[in-house]
Amino acid sequence: MGYQYPPLPNGEGAKYIRLVSLLSGRGNLRLRFQSKATCLDYDTVEPFEALSYVWGHNEDKLEVEIINRDESKELIDEQQERRRISITPNLAVALQHLRYQDEPRTLWIDAICINQNDLSEKSHQVAFMGEVYKHASRVIVWLGPEADNSDRALEVLNEIGSQVTVDWDSFTMSPTPGARDATLGLGYEPFPNYFTTHDAEAVEALWARPWFERVWVRQEIALARSAIFQAGYKSIDRVMMQNATHCFYHKTTTEKLAADGTKNGDTVTRNGGESPVRVPAPLSRLSGEERCWLVNAMCHPLLRFFPVWLHYYAEGMRCGDPRDRVYGLLSLLRGLDNDKSEFVPDYRAPVVDCYRDLVLRHITAERSLNILASCSLSYKTLETSRDLQKPTGRLPGLPSWVPAQGPWLYIRLENG
Incomplete structure (x- = not known):
């Protein structure tokens, strides 16, 4: 019998909510x-970090x-077997x-602080998960x-x-006062020679990691007061990541590459052919440019969007439950503020009801039918295949007036 x-x-x-203290330890010792x-x-919650x-x-x-x-050591020793839960290797x-x-x-x-086997608790906790990250x-x-x-x-x-x-x-950038290389802050200037092909490949590989494709992380990073990105034992502050991704986005667009005559994964030369630098493939292919846009958008400190934009295509929105394509973005949705009744997550409700209710609440709050312009009977959408990643067709039973909240959607940035 596991942990109760x-x-x-x-x-x-x-x-x-529940908080946990990760007890000290080394190496492969059991996590406690x-x-x-x-x-x-x-005013009362103790300082904590959210993962x-x-x-x-x-x-x-x-x-x-x-x-x-609040339990005694004696009771802990007696009930040791009943104090264990299982977590995924990634989390471990x-x-x-x-x-x-x-x-x-x-x-x-989330996997430890929320009882994942209690759908009632899970729905209740998910409703204010955005506040946890705030x-x-x-x-x-x-x-x-x-x-x-x-x-x-x-680095x-x-x-x-x-x-x-x-x-x-204004979505513009400039050199930091005292910058060692002021050209980095000028969008029309190419990347300097000292960034090599290996550097580009390293950044490309980092941005290709699964975290950047997950639904829930949109609100987790957008609502954070402070954040770091960590790989292994190295980390970078969110502000540095925001600035760098914005710089990449402006300097390596498809239009600029086309003007230079480069193609996917081409090697480009700067300053008379010295120090060839291969432009990262995700930044030079169309789908890769969208990935760069997506990374840049995710790091945007003012990320908010309206439900009308929830269905649009974007590369890599993955989750384990199709309801999460709405619940995982609730804290970032605008336009529902005037709706007196809360949109409460319910993992026991059919997926179709989740999407339909969101549209109805948006129409009521906005007093507008503009969202209907986003509907398409031929749009391939949300019902997911067994790997929970790729779309297989329109969700059965979804009304034609409900945009299909599919696995691939664009996020529109709205300032304010």
Whole structure:
């Protein structure tokens, strides 16, 4: 018998979550936690970090041990077998990297802090998950272990980001005062020679990691007060990542490459043919340019969009439950603010109901039928195949007046 989650308090108007202290340890020692329920309130909640990561596959799960903070050592020893839950290998690797050697670390981790077997609790917690990331003192974006020269990729991004300043209202950039290379902040100037083909490949590989394709991470990074991106034991501050991705986006567009006469993965030469630099393939192919746009959009500090845009194509929006294509973006949706009744996630409801209710609430809140212009009877959409990644056709039973919230959708940026 595994760990039994104590019920969360249900105070009127109060929002309770669980936090866990990742206990200190080294190497491959079993991961151990202390769990505690706390009210999600700026005045009373203790400082914690929220983890943003990809769950990964469910095979070969690892057991971790959870201890309720108010229990005695004797009771813990007696009920050791009942204190274990299983987590995915991806999460286990992340926690082994994040665990301190000499002190506990207070975290919020969805797979551990939410009872995933209780659909009622899960629906309730998902409803204010955006607030969890707002309250967190910092969000840790876990991209995975060190691989494919990721240490160098983070160095390159940090070097670029530290020399560029972005005005997110006008979507323009300029050199940081005192920048070592002012041309980095000028969108019309090419990348300098000292960024090599290997540097480009390292950044390309980092941006190809699964985290950038996951639905939930949109709100997790957009709502964070502070955040870092970590791969292995190296990390970069979100502001540096924002600046660097914006710089890449402006300097490596398809139009600029076409003007230079380059093609996918071509080697381009700068300054009289010195130091050939291969433009990263994801930034030179059309789909790759969209990936660069998507990475740039995800890092945008003012990311918000309307439900009318929820269905548009974008590369790589993946999740394990088709309802998450709405629930995972609720905190970023605009235009529902005037709807007095809350849009409450319900994982027991049919998928069709989830999409239909969102459209009805949007129409009511906006008093407009503009969203109907987004409908298409021929649009291939949301019903997912067994790998939960690729579309197989329009969801059966979905009304024709409901845009299909498919796996691939664009995110429109709205300032303010």
